[in-house]
Amino acid sequence: MIDLLSYGAFFLSVALTYAIISLGLNVQWGQTGLFNVGIAGFVAVGAYVSALLTTPATADHLGGFGLPVAAGWLGAAVATGFVTFLVGALTIRLRSDYLAIATFGAAVAIHLCILNLQSVTGGPFGIGFIPRAFAGLADRPVAFSLANLALLAAVVLALYLALEHLARSPWGRVLRAIREDEPAALALGKSAVRFRLQAFALGGAIMGLAGATQAHFIGYIAPDNYQPILTFQVWAMLIVGGSGNNRGAILGAVVVWGIWALSASAVAGLFPAEQQARAASLQIVMIGLALCAILLWRPRGILGEARIMSRHVLRAAPTATPPPSTKSET
């Protein structure tokens, strides 16, 4: 029972770190229509920045500033937001498919940098001994897992509320307007480039925060964690849950991570040890199949896009019966 509780908390914690990335992608794609295929790179930036800021001093690589975990998370979000802003400043004018190619290129470049900048990132060996939140509880596994889960749940909840607040604000309205019809939005004085860049950088900052939470949860990072498969997983999460819907982004992360974890145990149970490395590819097949099945069943994801309206509009909505037609004026 305790094992189950502990595993459940572990599973949900990992799923919630993915939910954070998925929320970031929802700002970029779901609300703004920016086709970011470089997610893994931005998550990596957050993970490494936070690791460098918080690990104890070492001779192996730069950094080891020994700052508190919270400072690492904040630094990760700010630094990744800045990196995303720079990538966006160069690429945001590109149409969707070209933006996809450019962001994929950025992610490959980031991956190669962390692999080769050994004096900064530790190279292929990665960075270990990343401080974990609630380290004082480490000798009580259940309490430790639950405390981490509660912290991640609080982060996801806070992000969800903040992003919903933004989606229902005039800022969110402009993003939707630009996504729906850019020339019309321009004619209304909305600078598409400026708003897109803001959404791109905000989404990137959230992905960086997610990278930091993952790094501190696992305690160890290496370049191989940030392969294109991560980007694929997060896209599957958002599409499965419902693009354009923050709840969908969170739900999709839990569902897809569940399929991933279940298929991992199925592979472990069904295949002999020497075949397991190859059989692991079946996990990707499982995600693909689930994606197809869900898109056939619900083409807009499990929850679909939420119809978002300004809270001020809803507050001002008339509750009485509508006034009679005014067409008689004509």
Added chain:
Amino acid sequence: MRSRHGSMQASAREGGLVIEAADLVKAFGGLRAVDGMSLSLARGEMVALIGPNGAGKTTMFNLIAGSLQPDAGSIHVGGVDVRGEGPERRIGRGVGRTFQIPRPFADMSVLENVLAGAQGQLGERMWMNFLAPGRVAAQEKAAVDKARDLLAFVTLDRLALEPARVLSGGQRKLLELARILMADPQVILLDEPAAGVNPVLLELLIDRIVALNGAGKTILLIEHNMDMVARLCSRAVVMASGRLLAEGPPAEIARDPAVIAAYLGDVA
């Protein structure tokens, strides 16, 4: 007949020119869609830009609205040279436009379409939604009231919370008008406001355009419906092959042999 500058200069003395486009050229590949065209609008005027299909009217319109940049020539809005400025800067200079085929934000509510036209909203700055939520809310509430008034003005108030995609073609034109009015432009560019609008809505639309002009708005409209031009405008500017063909009161223009030849094609 070609009283090119007469009426314009008269009204310019009264209110001053708000738009001065001089010697504009715009080529697409080998086609010079606008080829040395000039057009000025005096404050409070209502002018029609007419001409046969392919004359370059919409290109001229897009140049004035900033959606296209001219290859040569100059555009001044309120005396300010606006060359090189993108379309998103025009509304700040008091110039608003509608589109030939209306472009509502289809999945947004009718009311939010109009709200999107509001200018200088604090809440459009991301951080202000967290730093000054009270001021954002107050401004937004005022904007909602104004948007509802504008929707009543174009008789779409009952559809305020419906998604814009349910509107008919004519209602979409009315919505575009309300949306651009939200920005309080001094000059309104209307690209074929009557096209595809049923007669009942058309009367309403004409009525509203007259009311706006009466309230001091300067209006330039592209229109094929000569009855409407004659009813609305004091001056018509005729384009053909990217150039100015004739200019003057609509009734005279309609009798101009050169204009008739351009519309019917040169049968000689």
